[in-house]
Amino acid sequence: xxxxxxxxxxxxxxxxxxxxxRYDIDDVFKGALHNQYELxxxxxxLRHKYKNKTITFSKKVFFNLINLCRDKCxxxxxxxxxxxxxxxxxxxxxxAQLARLAKKYRCVEALLVTGEKPEDKYEYARYWLxxxxxxxxxxxxxxxxxxxxxxxxxxxTNAGNLNxxxxxxxxxxxxxxxxxxxxISDRLTKKGMPHHKAPSKRFENRLKTLTNAGxxxxxxxxxxxxxxxETYNEIIDSIYAIKEAHKNFGNIQEIILQNFLPKSDTExxxxxxxxxxxxxxxxxLCRIIMPEANIQIPPNLSSKSYQNFLDAGINDWGGISxxxxxxxxxxxxxxxxxxxxxxxxxxxxxxxxxxxxxPEFMKYIDKNVRDKMNPIMDKDLLVxxxxxx
Numbered sequence: 317x318x319x320x321x322x323x324x325x326x327x328x329x330x331x332x333x334x335x336x337x338r339y340d341i342d343d344v345f346k347g348a349l350h351n352q353y354e355l356x357x358x359x360x361x362l363r364h365k366y367k368n369k370t371i372t373f374s375k376k377v378f379f380n381l382i383n384l385c386r387d388k389c390x391x392x393x394x395x396x397x398x399x400x401x402x403x404x405x406x407x408x409x410x411x412a413q414l415a416r417l418a419k420k421y422r423c424v425e426a427l428l429v430t431g432e433k434p435e436d437k438y439e440y441a442r443y444w445l446x447x448x449x450x451x452x453x454x455x456x457x458x459x460x461x462x463x464x465x466x467x468x469x470x471x472x473t474n475a476g477n478l479n480x481x482x483x484x485x486x487x488x489x490x491x492x493x494x495x496x497x498x499x500i501s502d503r504l505t506k507k508g509m510p511h512h513k514a515p516s517k518r519f520e521n522r523l524k525t526l527t528n529a530g531x532x533x534x535x536x537x538x539x540x541x542x543x544x545x546e547t548y549n550e551i552i553d554s555i556y557a558i559k560e561a562h563k564n565f566g567n568i569q570e571i572i573l574q575n576f577l578p579k580s581d582t583e584x585x586x587x588x589x590x591x592x593x594x595x596x597x598x599x600x601l602c603r604i605i606m607p608e609a610n611i612q613i614p615p616n617l618s619s620k621s622y623q624n625f626l627d628a629g630i631n632d633w634g635g636i637s638x639x640x641x642x643x644x645x646x647x648x649x650x651x652x653x654x655x656x657x658x659x660x661x662x663x664x665x666x667x668x669x670x671x672x673x674x675p676e677f678m679k680y681i682d683k684n685v686r687d688k689m690n691p692i693m694d695k696d697l698l699v700x701x702x703x704x705x
Contacts (some may be wrong), residue, residue, distance in 0.1 A: 317364040320357040327358045330604055340589065341552060341601060348597045359629030362607045367631040371660050372670040374636035374654065376425035377418035377469065380643040381406045381460065382453060384438050385431025387476075387514035390583040391544055391576060395431055395645045398440055405444050411460055414640075415438040415467035424699055425672040426469035428460060430644065432476035432516045442509035454461065454482040461489040472537075472635075472672035477516050480528040482650045485538050487534050490683050491673040491689075492569060494537035497522045500557045510584065523561065530565025531609050535677040538680070539572030539612075542598055543590035553600055555605050558566060562606075569677045571609040572634065573599050575617050596628045599602075603629030610674055615656060616648040623659040635672075653704075669699040 322328050324347065326340040335641040336344075348355040385395040385406050396403040406414075406614065430453050434441040441453070450456040453475065461471040473486055474494040486493060500519040504511045513518040522538075529536040538561075540554050547551075555571075575595050578585050590598075602611055612632040615622035622633075636650045662665040673681055673691055675697035692703045 320361055322352070322354045322358065324354050327354055327604070328359060328606065329445070331361065332380040333394050334680055336604070338552070338556065339434050341605065344599060344604065346682055347550075350601070352593070352597060352600075354666065355597065356599050356605070356627050356629075359603040360627060363629040363631050367610075369665050369668050371626070371631055371633065371665045371675075372698070373633040373653070373667065374425045374472075374635040374655065374672055375423050375669050375699070376427050376472075376637050376672075377413060377414060377421070377423045377443070378427045378429065378448045378635075378637055378640040378643055379406060379414065379460070379464070380404050380429060380640075381456070382410070382434050382441065383643070384416065385432035386434060386437035387423070387432045387478075388515050389514045389517065389689060390510040390512075391541075391579065391587070392633075392644075393579040393581055393646070398438065405441075407448055408460070408463060411463060415464045415469055415471055418639055419468050422703055423549050423637070423639065424470060424704070425635055426464040426667065427635055427672075428457060428463075428464070428471055428473045428475070431459065432477040432514075444630060454478060457483065458485045460488075465489045465685065468688070469559045470672050470685065470689065474537075477521050477525045478528070481681065482682045483525075483528050483534060487532055489685065490534070490680050491534040491671055491685050492537060493529060493545075495522060495525050496539050496541065496572065496574075497526070497554060497558065498541040499544070499546045499550055501546055501553045502686055503550070504544065504546060517555070520551065523557075526561045526568070527565070530561070530567050533565070533680045535567055535569040535673045535680050536571060537570040538568055539570075539574060540594055541574050541576055543576030543588075544584070552601065552605075559606050562609075567677070568609075569605065570612055570632065571602060572614070573602060573611045573630075577617060577648070579647070590620070592624070596625060599625055599628040599630060614642075614645075616642055616650050617645060619648065619651060621664060626660070626663045627667060632670075633667075668696075668701070669704040671697075671699060 383396040657667045
């Protein structure tokens with residue numbers, strides 16, 4: 317892809333491998349509110365420069381392990397209460413059954429999800445864990461990670477904040493872990509704001525988990541939730557916070573930019589979702605701020621237009637399951653993988669399947685995990701096309 321000819325001096329700087337300042341980013345944003353062409357051309361060029369024509373995804377199965385949670389975010393529909401019909405506590409037998417079924421579908425990633433330390437709030441969770449042989453949810457996750465790895469899937473754990481001792485154990489079986497910072501704004505934790513009843517969402521807690529992963533050299537996925545009442549400046553400050561954390565340890569493998577969608581059974585059910593154009597501008601600015609990053613948007617949350625975000629510089633579609641729903645956004649089914657492949661190719665790009673860890677971060681993972689990947693790994697450290705197609 318030829319370097320675009322731009323009138324914007326600030327965007328030309330990034331094309332010439334020079335960083336642009338936080339102040340310059342603000343000017344680019346203001347300009348893009350009126351004309352997005354040069355911003356999007358720059359984002360596409362940077363994506364092509366660092367990722368070529370490859371767009372990736374992870375073929376996954378979603379293990380909704382324990383959806384009790386000590387937090388209560390104003391927009392969340394994942395969290396269950398003890399009286400809810402959606403309450404889920406998956407025991408080892410059901411995990412093993414789903415893992416074997418996922419192998420038949422040739423899934424690669426086992427996404428292991430729990431609420432934030434459910435045993436801290438719910439006596440029933442403590443009782444259930446003890447009955448199944450575990451002191452806490454972290455010990456349960458360590459066991460389940462080993463179980464699914466032995467079934468031929470590769471774990472990616474997303475269970476909120478974890479201490480460094482538990483992350484050290486998870487490193488033995490997990491190819492990566494995840495924790496969304498959502499936004500660094502302390503304002504969003506105040507009374508009446510979406511994170512007021514969610515102490516785990518305070519940035520100092522999330523940063524500690526990112527730092528623990530960095531110290532242990534665990535590839536970690538993080539990201540932002542766009543449209544929950546934050547300002548533009550709070551979004552950009554959050555992207556820079558991710559950039560700084562990555563600069564410290566070099567292990568942030570992916571940034572998810574997720575657009576808020578109001579849900580009918582939450583406090584924020586009447587809150588408006590961000591417009592597609594505003595969201596696309598934020599995505600492109602993230603590519604400008606972190607040119608070499610792996611940047612993802614979930615296609616099921618923009619089901620009618622997700623392919624348009626290729627013009628904003630993304631290079632990944634995240635985890636897509638042919639088997640299980642998105643339990644965090646159950647009203648939004650995954651697009652079919654072959655449909656995503658066709659839509660990606662129409663944009664002149666190539667869809668490939670990856671492991672839960674990106675190729676450039678393979679150097680960090682445990683040798684035992686890497687050895688189990690080898691039979692289905694191609695020369696580019698991605699999943700062999702004959703396995704996932």
